[in-house]
Amino acid sequence: MEETGGEPDVIGYDKKTGEFIFCDCAPESPKGRRSTCYDYEALQSRKEHKPKTSAMDMAHEIGIEMLTEEQYRGLQELGEFDLKTSSWVKTPDDIRELGGAIFCDRRYNKVFMYHNGAESYYGARGFRGMLKV
Numbered sequence: 001m002e003e004t005g006g007e008p009d010v011i012g013y014d015k016k017t018g019e020f021i022f023c024d025c026a027p028e029s030p031k032g033r034r035s036t037c038y039d040y041e042a043l044q045s046r047k048e049h050k051p052k053t054s055a056m057d058m059a060h061e062i063g064i065e066m067l068t069e070e071q072y073r074g075l076q077e078l079g080e081f082d083l084k085t086s087s088w089v090k091t092p093d094d095i096r097e098l099g100g101a102i103f104c105d106r107r108y109n110k111v112f113m114y115h116n117g118a119e120s121y122y123g124a125r126g127f128r129g130m131l132k133v
Contacts, residue, residue: 001064001129004032008131011078019132023067023075029085029126033058036126038088038101042118055088055127064129066090069113071130072104076111081128083107088127091118 001008006024013020024030037043039056059066067075068090075081086105095102101118103125104111 001030001062001131004058004062005030006033006129011075014132017132022131022133023071024128024130025075025079025081027081027083029082029087029124029128031126034085034126035121035123036088037121038091038118039096042101045119051121059127059129062129064131067128067130069102069104072128073111075128076106080106085124085126086114086122088125089113 001022001024005026007026008022009025010020011023033055036051036053036055036058037046039054043050043054055066066089067087072087072089082105086103088101088103091101095115096118099117100115102113102115104113
């Protein structure tokens with residue numbers, strides 16, 4: 001997580017499994033994980049200007065789980081993140097099947113969820129991850 005700028009920190013403890021929960025706590029979406037489309041299918045659908053990889057593929061490669069919208073909102077209760085960037089979050093299947101994907105950020109002291117085509121990518125959009133150890 002650190003190699004891509006994630007600044008992992010312990011944000012919780014699962015009493016049932018005895019695992020510590022680590023999450024990306026960098027102020028902005030990790031620099032090493034930006035400019036990615038949502039998943040492999042989206043990456044393959046791009047005809048031109050393909051990014052190097054997708055957020056879901058990179059998360060799998062790093063060994064972390066991309067945050068859900070609920071987990072992202074929980075992280076935002078611990079601090080203020082993504083004031084200038086945004087982060088892909090796990091997209092529900094019904095949205096993904098229609099070609100979309102969702103991302104979140106914090107603006108105007110509120111956490112927002114938005115949508116975009118899963119094949120889109122921006123220099124200011126990355127993703128955050130979680131790991132249980």
